[in-house]
Amino acid sequence: MDRTEFEAIVAQAMLAPSAHNTQPARWRLDGACIEVHADLSRRLPVGDPDDRDLEVSCGAAVEGTVLAMAARGVGADVTLSEGPVEAGLRMIARIALKTTADTGDVELANEVSNRLTHRAGFAPSPQETLRDWRADHMTLVQDASQIEWLAGQIDIASARVMRSRDFRSELLHWVRLREGDPNYHTDGLNREVLVMDAATARFAPTILGGRLYDMLSFLGLGPHLSGEAARSCGAGAVALFHWPENESMVAAGRAFYRSWLQATARGLVGWPAAALADDPLTRAAVSDRFSIPADRVLFNALRLGVANGATPSRKRLSVREVIV
Ligand SMILES: Cc1cc2nc3c(=O)[nH]c(=O)nc-3n(C[C@H](O)[C@H](O)[C@H](O)COP(=O)(O)O)c2cc1C
Numbered sequence: 243m244d245r246t247e248f249e250a251i252v253a254q255a256m257l258a259p260s261a262h263n264t265q266p267a268r269w270r271l272d273g274a275c276i277e278v279h280a281d282l283s284r285r286l287p288v289g290d291p292d293d294r295d296l297e298v299s300c301g302a303a304v305e306g307t308v309l310a311m312a313a314r315g316v317g318a319d320v321t322l323s324e325g326p327v328e329a330g331l332r333m334i335a336r337i338a339l340k341t342t343a344d345t346g347d348v349e350l351a352n353e354v355s356n357r358l359t360h361r362a363g364f365a366p367s368p369q370e371t372l373r374d375w376r377a378d379h380m381t382l383v384q385d386a387s388q389i390e391w392l393a394g395q396i397d398i399a400s401a402r403v404m405r406s407r408d409f410r411s412e413l414l415h416w417v418r419l420r421e422g423d424p425n426y427h428t429d430g431l432n433r434e435v436l437v438m439d440a441a442t443a444r445f446a447p448t449i450l451g452g453r454l455y456d457m458l459s460f461l462g463l464g465p466h467l468s469g470e471a472a473r474s475c476g477a478g479a480v481a482l483f484h485w486p487e488n489e490s491m492v493a494a495g496r497a498f499y500r501s502w503l504q505a506t507a508r509g510l511v512g513w514p515a516a517a518l519a520d521d522p523l524t525r526a527a528v529s530d531r532f533s534i535p536a537d538r539v540l541f542n543a544l545r546l547g548v549a550n551g552a553t554p555s556r557k558r559l560s561v562r563e564v565i566v
Pocket residue numbers: 257258259260261262263295296298299302357358359360361430431513514515516517542556
């Protein structure tokens with residue numbers, strides 16, 4: 243594989259989703275193999291102390307690489323690796339080239355540039371859009387009253403994780419509220435993707451960073467501050483993602499990304515709600531209510547529906563920055 247082709251593959255692979263848009267995956271060309279590494283400087287030590295979301299994000303990037311190769315007619319043989327940490331990089335996978343690509347991968351690759359996170363809300367979504375869509379790693383919730391319950395749980399879980407001042411300050415580190423921020427268009431979550439008006443953006447650092455949030459949270463207003471319930475209720479479905487407890491979260495991330503792309507192929511946008519999996523009490527309540535087996539762990543949830551309006555533009559680092 244020559245350098246130009248490698249860079250074209252990385253450009254498409256890096257469109258994969260990542261927690262807080264940290265974009266932790268890094269790519270290296272090693273002879274006839276593409277290596278994917280995790281840049282440990284992009285960890286979220288407070289919000290993701292076990293690196294679950296880091297690994298899910300890198301897994302999505304691995305799957306993105308496989309699909310980008312398939313789009314060029316090249317097959318992929320993936321070996322997940324628990325490689326050593328070197329210069330702040332942890333080896334995640336080695337991807338060897340094969341002569342033929344899977345036809346399913348070629349079709350799914352067409353959806354990569356259409357997929358994105360849409361937080362503005364959903365238009366009514368016809369139930370039949372998701373007919374016959376199932377996977378072992380996913381429990382699909384389509385009943386309106388169950389979606390309403392999950393919407394409430396998302397806000398309760400977010401309020402619980404947001405109670406930690408360290409969590410809020412880590413979040414603020416990845417939030418770009420001013421268009422003048424040098425990273426506004428490259429990584430993290432900016433005002434546009436968060437659908438945040440200018441007035442809220444002006445006060446957000448003061449509220450999130452200081453004691454006012456602690457006080458409002460103490461008064462039981464936490465779930466209202468998260469304020470996603472009305473928009474979550476508009477989702478046509480919520481997909482709950484679970485994975486065998488002792489198995490690789492990188493593999494889970496590959497499956498998560500594939501499912502999201504399959505939903506995209508059905509004309510839907512997605513909006514993850516990782517808080518459901520992050521907060522132990524909510525995770526237990528959701529797992530119990532939807533009979534997720536005890537040997538599987540809920541690792542993310544995706545609100546799905548028809549976009550209610552314009553979707554935001556994509557924010558990414560440059561290809562050069564993610565090649566090591
Ligand atoms: C593991 C993981 C967890 C995520 N959790 C959330 C979440 O809880 N809330 C949210 O709004 N977006 C969440 N996202 C979406 C990311 O913020 C999004 O993928 C990133 O900003 C890049 O934007 P894009 O998906 O439009 O390409 C998550 C994504 C991943 C991969």
